[in-house]
Amino acid sequence: MTAYLLHLAVLSGIYVILAVSLNLIIGYAGQVSLGHAAFFGIGGYTSALVSLHFGFPFPLAVLSALVVAGTCGLGLGLPTLRLKEDYLAIVTLGFGVIVDLVFLNLEITGGPDGLVNIPLPRLGGVVFRPQGLYIVLVLLTLLLILGLTYSLVRSYHGRALRAIRDHETTAQVMGINTPAYKIMIFTLAAAVAGVAGSLYAHYITFINPESFGLHTSILLLCMVVLGGMGSIAGSVVGAVILAVLPEMLRQFKDYQDLLYGALLVGLLILRPQGLMGRGKLSLKFITKKE
Amino acid sequence: MLTLKSVQSGYGRAPVLKGISLHVRPGEVVTLIGANGAGKTTALSTISGLLPARKGAIEFAGQDLTRMRPERIVTLGLALVPEGRRVFRTLSVTANLELGAFYRQDKKQVRRDLEELRARFPILKERARQAAGTLSGGEQQILAIGRALMARPKLLMLDEPSMGLAPQMVTRVYDILRDLKKSGTTILLVEQNARAALKVADRGYVLETGRIILDGAAAELQEDPEVQRAYLGKGYREVWE
Numbered sequence: 001m002t003a004y005l006l007h008l009a010v011l012s013g014i015y016v017i018l019a020v021s022l023n024l025i026i027g028y029a030g031q032v033s034l035g036h037a038a039f040f041g042i043g044g045y046t047s048a049l050v051s052l053h054f055g056f057p058f059p060l061a062v063l064s065a066l067v068v069a070g071t072c073g074l075g076l077g078l079p080t081l082r083l084k085e086d087y088l089a090i091v092t093l094g095f096g097v098i099v100d101l102v103f104l105n106l107e108i109t110g111g112p113d114g115l116v117n118i119p120l121p122r123l124g125g126v127v128f129r130p131q132g133l134y135i136v137l138v139l140l141t142l143l144l145i146l147g148l149t150y151s152l153v154r155s156y157h158g159r160a161l162r163a164i165r166d167h168e169t170t171a172q173v174m175g176i177n178t179p180a181y182k183i184m185i186f187t188l189a190a191a192v193a194g195v196a197g198s199l200y201a202h203y204i205t206f207i208n209p210e211s212f213g214l215h216t217s218i219l220l221l222c223m224v225v226l227g228g229m230g231s232i233a234g235s236v237v238g239a240v241i242l243a244v245l246p247e248m249l250r251q252f253k254d255y256q257d258l259l260y261g262a263l264l265v266g267l268l269i270l271r272p273q274g275l276m277g278r279g280k281l282s283l284k285f286i287t288k289k290e
Numbered sequence: 291m292l293t294l295k296s297v298q299s300g301y302g303r304a305p306v307l308k309g310i311s312l313h314v315r316p317g318e319v320v321t322l323i324g325a326n327g328a329g330k331t332t333a334l335s336t337i338s339g340l341l342p343a344r345k346g347a348i349e350f351a352g353q354d355l356t357r358m359r360p361e362r363i364v365t366l367g368l369a370l371v372p373e374g375r376r377v378f379r380t381l382s383v384t385a386n387l388e389l390g391a392f393y394r395q396d397k398k399q400v401r402r403d404l405e406e407l408r409a410r411f412p413i414l415k416e417r418a419r420q421a422a423g424t425l426s427g428g429e430q431q432i433l434a435i436g437r438a439l440m441a442r443p444k445l446l447m448l449d450e451p452s453m454g455l456a457p458q459m460v461t462r463v464y465d466i467l468r469d470l471k472k473s474g475t476t477i478l479l480v481e482q483n484a485r486a487a488l489k490v491a492d493r494g495y496v497l498e499t500g501r502i503i504l505d506g507a508a509a510e511l512q513e514d515p516e517v518q519r520a521y522l523g524k525g526y527r528e529v530w531e
Binding site: 159160162163165166167169170171172173174175176177178230 | 338340359360361364365369370372376378379380381385388389390392393437441
């Protein structure tokens with residue numbers, strides 16, 4: 001039983017990292033990303049591959065995941081985020097599907113079978129085992145990321161981001177380089193998702209494309225919306241609920257999606273700002289701004 | 291200080307400004323009046339760099355603005371109070387004001403300016419921590435003007451500051467503009483409310499479907515039969531949006 005709870009805690013921790021990073025894009029910069037799981041996957045595969053093929057030690061593998069996922073984010077953000085309209089939603093949706101297909105069809109990623117025997121992380125002489133110290137590793141990373149995120153959103157730059165979310169053109173007239181900020185935050189969020197991918201790969205020690213598809217992207221979006229856009233604490237709560245809930249409802253697995261749907265609809269009606277959010281949820285990638 | 295020479299601009303393929311020329315000298319209050327759709331907002335957007343000028347030249351303080359990005363233009367001392375106020379709704383009043391000074395490096399002076407502004411407009415102090423979206427229209431307009439002033443502009447541009455405000459709030463906003471004029475602020479004021487604008491301005495331009503059809507001293511324009519007929523006269527009614 002403890003092992004099971006520990007497992008849930010580790011998974012929740014990883015999802016919290018993902019949800020918090022996605023919230024930076026959605027809740028702070030006001031952009032919609034529908035392919036966040038792709039960066040999660042890129043991080044996971046990168047970290048696994050460099051460990052398996054080049055024998056990279058864990059810290060270096062995490063760093064590789066961070067750099068590769070971040071670079072992909074930059075590559076995707078550069079052409080799309082310079083535009084004012086919400087092209088990001090469409091582009092990230094497509095990107096998620098493409099990345100998923102790439103994982104599924106490349107030889108190096110092991111196709112549908114994925115990668116196996118990913119080594120457990122080691123630091124010095126310590127091995128972080130799933131039933132043991134792994135949770136410490138996840139929590140430390142999580143705390144570090146939460147700390148950085150909080151200081152970012154409370155800084156001068158965080159305020160600039162929120163100004164962009166509230167009104168992009170006006171933010172620009174205030175002297176805020178809005179494309180640079182949007183690209184910066186998107187790259188950062190992608191890099192953080194890459195780190196989460198690395199933590200996931202070395203925990204499960206076996207990864208396949210299934211974990212990183214559209215389903216996961218939507219799940220992450222739900223976590224952010226449930227918790228409240230623009231609220232870091234909300235993302236933590238939303239991620240934990242949606243990571244733990246499916247496990248609780250294992251015996252009703254067939255009805256899981258039904259429940260998610262009901263949950264989101266109920267939320268939109270009763271509390272459109274999310275559990276802890278302040279701003280109201282606006283599906284502005286469907287409707288038009290303002 | 292600011293000079294536009296036969297500037298053309300618009301959205302997509304539709305031309306809105308069909309070659310306008312105007313200038314603002316230091317210390318002057320110049321107004322650009324015209325009906326809905328004449329191109330007033332387009333003119334301000336083009337000056338601020340939000341829309342590219344297709345033809346013509348825009349010069350401010352000896353610099354060519356036509357190829358400059360909007361976030362650079364504000365650093366030259368050109369601040370805009372946008373149409374419909376556009377305060378950052380979810381941010382606090384103070385955060386809005388501080389964002390007005392976003393580009394400035396002299397943080398100590400920014401703090402002093404903020405205190406000064408609060409002394410001048412006590413409402414900005416009373417509502418300091420309140421989200422800007424919860425303010426009334428008039429209060430938001432004062433905030434938007436305060437936010438622009440925080441940039442320490444050499445030229446302040448206002449886009450229809452009276453739009454959608456209650457009559458007594460319009461008076462209040464124009465009192466502020468008169469104060470700013472007295473303290474020597476250079477202003478380019480775009481208005482549909484010609485009556486109010488011409489009262490405070492030194493000079494004016496009349497914009498009609500993308501062309502300047504008339505210009506002169508504000509007092510002259512007020513007396514001009516064409517302006518009276520089209521903008522001030524009998525057929526004139528205030529348009530609340």
